[in-house]
Amino acid sequence: MTTSGKPASFEVRILRQDAPGEPSRWERFRVPYETDMNVISVLQKIAANPRTIDGRDVAPVAWESNCLEEVCGACTMVINGRVRQACSALVDQLLADRPGEIELRPMSKFPVYRDLVVDRQRLFRSLVRVRAWLPIDDYSDRGPGPRQSQAEQEQAYPLTECMSCGCCLEACPQFQKVDLSEYGEGTSDEQRNAAFDRSFLGAHAISQAMLFNGHPIGKTSAAERLDALMAEGGIQVCGNAQNCVAVCPKEIPLTTSIARAGRATTIHTIKKFFDH
């Protein structure tokens, strides 16, 4: 300990994997303490000097990041057992919660490419499944969009902040990793999407479906989104465990969206029944 009560250095344990299909292993690094560090600056320090505690020179750890201010979602990983963004994980706070050591793991619900880098294509595929866009006619000049009340804006805004980070999926007991290994090396996009489309959409996509169904233009295609929510891997998979809402860094009211989606799909089913 230094006089200020801060450690001179701390240990970082990282679960590493060289490539898909390779075994994973823990490696430990010692990082000198500095003020104002976050997990990104810790990883940068390790990249500049990739030597383990037992003195082995190793390849630098691979990780993803871009914005460094928790708006792009790239740097999501499991830090001290909790899924979150590395850029907003401040070392002082982490060490206060668990002195002396920080543990980093890749998200477990997505296939690892290398170290902390995972393949999150499925997350974006879910957005296609629920048609998370407004079907406007064209990009010509047709005047403003529909007028909206402050209340409507304030209901939509939090949902639009979803940065597709995947925290809600990592935490969800119903969201299981999709195993693509049966397809072998050259999985085609079609095979991959078909596998994704059978699996659970995830809370983020359900919430997006509700966002667009609540929009005056989005309403015109609401039925398609409800159909998607009711298809295989849809909202019925959700066990209402509420883990998702607890970990969302943007504090998106996911369970509210899920509840609304539940009601909307029920009504949709009844309507469909009578329309036949």
Added chain:
Amino acid sequence: MFQQRVLIVGGGLAGLAASMKLAELGVQTSVMSLTPVKRSHSVCAQGGINSVNELTRQEGDSEWLHLDDTVYGGDFLQHQPPVKEMVDWGPRIIDLMDRLGVPFNRTPEGFRDQRRFGGTLHKRTAFAGATTGQQLLYALDEQVRRWQSAGRIAMVEGWDFLGPILDDQGRCRGAVAQNLITMEIRPFPADVVVLATGGCGLIFGRSTMSMASTGSAASRAVQAGARYANGEFIQVHPTAIPGADKLRLMSESARGEGGRVWVPRTPQDPRPPRDIPENERYYFLEERYPTYGNLVPRDIATREIFDICVNDGLSVDPEKPCVYLDLTHIPRDELDRKLGGILRIYEKFQGVDPREVPMKIFPAVHYSMGGLWVDYERSASGGLAKGSPKTHQTNIPGLYAIGECDYHYHGANRLGANSLLSCIFSGLFVAPGIQSMLGSLSDSASDAKYDPLMQSAQADHQKSHDKWLQRDIGGDNPYLIHLELGQIMTSAATVVRHNRTITEAIEKVNELAERAKKCSLSDRGNWTNQNVIFTKALIDMFPLAKAILHGALARDECRGAHYKPEFDMPGIESDDPAERHRQAEEWCTKFEEKNKKWLKTTIAVLDGKGEPSLGYEEVDISLIPPRPRLYGLVGAEIIEEVWKEQHAH
């Protein structure tokens, strides 16, 4: 029958706007990006997007005044026709984004709300909380996903652009890129390549920019012969949160919503800020610039904050330079509704609630006004000709540039909330021009006759990549070289510039560039090797760094963000009316001489040895003649009076 294709490199606002418009026009389009496009740097833009609107019109605002504010704020260095076209499109672009579902803040009656931004007296800025860039990008991302699912746009995410492919006529026929995961290098034949790759903040080490903003793509185009224009014009944003890995932006909207910048009159007053009484606070921007107050243009606010800390010794923190940006007088619920996003960032990264305690901020590198030189075709009415294939094309036929990586629109200094507009505008506007360019071609880059060209381009890049991996160990560390480069560039080429410092910086950067070429990798594997990708980007930072420094050294004047105290033109100090008049006349004459010499675009090209050589080009000032930029200058009134006398027709 041949199949033509456009390759857009970069999936931020400009790239996505161009892609969706091209898709609508029926053009086959691919979008290449380092990250999933939804994670592009545009998400970091916070404050809003400018356009004239119904309310400002009633105060007498017009597109012409938006043009005037933009060119006056930019110190007249930008060509005016592209700006005119952009501001004319402004209202339509906001309407389109509104139709795309961007949750713009609303008035109680349900209209879009607007706020005021720097460098204007009108509330032109539409906003979606304080995450406007994120919201705009997501709206475009959604549309592109829609086209992708319909098979009309192909996504090439996770690829690094290594360079354009030029045929023996010098026309761009595609690009070579490398996959960030598998490290595969391959050619992407395309009939038009559009760079929409953003700024180059990482050249300065830490900035407000994202990790992808290395400028390497623009640099690779420059190394292939593209011209680089006005590189020395780098915007330093007045208000950022200092951090170890990044200087996080604190949006101008904090001031637009009433935030006040101040320091205690007593240096390093130890009292908590809220205990310091009003009369002991120095609201230096408000005192020095009564008209614009906290909303002076960015270059001016930046210099004042820098000056107050570095020269007046009034930094609020004895350890590091910073000033207070104070929102604590504004009701909490209003702050949450209008600025929630950025206040949360401050709270998360600083652990202090900015609604209760004034924020500590300091300037940071934020935006490149300069960029790839691109052409344009003027229309008869002074805007841009519709559908011209020239507009936004670089000097390499078939290679275009849009968004922050080109040099149009912002001149010597960008006004806040004009960048989101210029990005979306250039993306939408360029699409029909590209379509006509395609129509003028009689073949396609995917024709078999181009196969050898594609293969040899790929082989060249593969060879140089393999060489990197075979490097000896024990050389310099690329990450440490980057750190050094950032320090040199930040001290020599940001807020205040001196020829002596720049000359020294050029020497150091030259030396560093040589060391960088010989640096070693710590990872020599060929799978998700971020070490080699970073090192290549680092190597490519040097040509742009040199262009910035040489441009700054040569330009012996002050203009917008480029400030050399040696060449400053001080105001009028005399009290005697006749003497004041005489001095003002002298001032105006000097001003005209300075414009004659320096109201020119700097154009850098690389010579055979990869060193920049500079040329200059006239600026189109046909719409609004340049006039002195007098924000806060002592004696501004008399200079303005004399200027008007001299320029009355």
